[in-house]
Amino acid sequence: MLGLDFSFIxxxxxxxxxxxxxxxSVKLTIIATLGGILLGTLLxxxxxxxxKVLMVPATFYVNGMRSIxxxxxxxxxxxxxxxxxxxxxxxxxxxxxTFVAFEAAYFSEIMRAGIQSIPRGQVHAGxxxxxxxxxxxxxxxxxxxxxxxxxxxxxxxxxxxxDTSLVYAIGAYDLLKGVTLSGxxxxxxxxxxxxAAVIYFAICFALSWLVKRLQVKIAIVR
Amino acid sequence: MLDAWxxxxxxxxxxxxxxxxxxxxxxxxxxLPTSPxxxxxxxxxxxxxxxxxxxxQIFLWYFVVPKIFPAFQLVPGFVxxxxxxxFFTSARIAEQVRAGIQALPKGQRYAGMAMGFTTAQTYRxxxxxxxxxxxxxPLTSESMNLLKNSxxxxxxxxxxLTMFAMQAQEETSRGVEVYLAVTVLYAISAFAVNRVxxxxxxxxxxxxxxVAGGTGGGH
Numbered sequence: 001m002l003g004l005d006f007s008f009i010x011x012x013x014x015x016x017x018x019x020x021x022x023x024x025s026v027k028l029t030i031i032a033t034l035g036g037i038l039l040g041t042l043l044x045x046x047x048x049x050x051x052k053v054l055m056v057p058a059t060f061y062v063n064g065m066r067s068i069x070x071x072x073x074x075x076x077x078x079x080x081x082x083x084x085x086x087x088x089x090x091x092x093x094x095x096x097x098t099f100v101a102f103e104a105a106y107f108s109e110i111m112r113a114g115i116q117s118i119p120r121g122q123v124h125a126g127x128x129x130x131x132x133x134x135x136x137x138x139x140x141x142x143x144x145x146x147x148x149x150x151x152x153x154x155x156x157x158x159x160x161x162x163d164t165s166l167v168y169a170i171g172a173y174d175l176l177k178g179v180t181l182s183g184x185x186x187x188x189x190x191x192x193x194x195x196a197a198v199i200y201f202a203i204c205f206a207l208s209w210l211v212k213r214l215q216v217k218i219a220i221v222r
Numbered sequence: 223m224l225d226a227w228x229x230x231x232x233x234x235x236x237x238x239x240x241x242x243x244x245x246x247x248x249x250x251x252x253x254l255p256t257s258p259x260x261x262x263x264x265x266x267x268x269x270x271x272x273x274x275x276x277x278x279q280i281f282l283w284y285f286v287v288p289k290i291f292p293a294f295q296l297v298p299g300f301v302x303x304x305x306x307x308x309f310f311t312s313a314r315i316a317e318q319v320r321a322g323i324q325a326l327p328k329g330q331r332y333a334g335m336a337m338g339f340t341t342a343q344t345y346r347x348x349x350x351x352x353x354x355x356x357x358x359x360p361l362t363s364e365s366m367n368l369l370k371n372s373x374x375x376x377x378x379x380x381x382x383l384t385m386f387a388m389q390a391q392e393e394t395s396r397g398v399e400v401y402l403a404v405t406v407l408y409a410i411s412a413f414a415v416n417r418v419x420x421x422x423x424x425x426x427x428x429x430x431x432x433v434a435g436g437t438g439g440g441h
Binding site: 003067068069070071072075076079080162163165166168170176189190193194196197200201204205208 | 370
């Protein structure tokens with residue numbers, strides 16, 4: 001087909017190269033999503049707190065992260081972490097830390113929009129019930145904000161999954177790296193790139209289709 | 223390093239032209255009222271280029287396309303990367319253009335029809351000028367994304383800023399200084415893009431027409 005030969009792909013190749021890489025890519029995506037949402041929500045709360053001590057550093061962090069290419073952030077962390085803690089932690093762990101820190105900035109923008117989309121009356125209602133600030137946030141505002149932002153959060157996760165391929169820059173063993181390695185080993189690098197594209201496409205396309213369904217479902221309930 | 227900066231700007235600039243032209247075309251096709259096949263074609267385009275990581279797309283253009291079509295072996299790597307980055311971004315811009323056109327009240331389209339315009343004329347004189355103004359804010363952030371994404375070209379040895387940073391960090395022991403300088407150059411470039419767009423936005427603003435800002439995601 002088109003001068004390409006995919007006959008090297010076997011269960012053995014998939015088991016040895018593809019699955020191992022895929023597991024790390026998925027692990028990285030999940031940890032970065034959960035950690036990013038947690039940190040991002042904190043950053044969003046800091047930016048909306050109205051206290052300058054909290055607002056200024058949070059704004060600086062978010063805008064700073066958002067104005068640097070992800071590849072540069074990955075390189076920065078890979079260079080700085082060993083110098084700061086005095087020992088090598090490996091490309092994989094470095095990638096995980098980088099992605100949590102980086103994605104927090106993007107998730108915080110999403111959460112900020114989500115929190116701001118909650119009508120003021122909800123906050124006032126909480127206050128009228130005698131709730132403290134943290135009760136109000138935890139029981140009234142954040143649950144609704146999460147719900148409103150769910151489709152956007154998932155879309156960001158799909159983008160995040162695609163971006164995990166950039167750990168290529170520091171040589172971490174992810175899906176792309178595993179597939180490329182198998183291609184090099186069997187002398188079929190071009191075919192391996194096509195295989196990687198097909199796998200990424202299948203996963204991302206299926207996920208974005210699910211997000212679309214979710215969006216419809218949430219829209220009806222609301 | 224300024225040479226590397228020029229490469230970054232060249233990659234980003236050329237890709238931007240490709241991305242905006244194709245993105246506008248595909249986004250418009252997706253809203254055509256009477257051509258379901260063109261709509262489908264454009265939808266496939268968007269899904270295809272949006273669901274494969276940029277890095278993989280760059281590898282496809284750089285390694286796979288020249289193998290399948292030997293004519294591409296004569297095309298310089300720079301051009302291939304511009305195609306990759308341009309097409310990748312065009313899918314995102316097409317999505318914004320579609321959303322922008324669909325955000326317009328239906329009355330705009332009917333007004334064009336009532337004037338006796340053909341579909342092409344309606345788009346040219348009524349819909350696109352308005353949609354263009356609506357999508358300016360998301361287009362701004364997408365253009366900044368494009369600039370940042372040009373860093374992925376390091377993977378196929380385009381001598382742009384990130385490539386320079388990686389090489390200089392390995393060859394000298396002054397990694398932090400090199401990274402800092404490169405990071406600042408990226409930030410300056412992104413800020414410049416931002417300023418240019420807000421200038422355009424001010425110039426083309428129609429008084430009394432309030433544009434709802436889009437929520438920018440991605441990167």
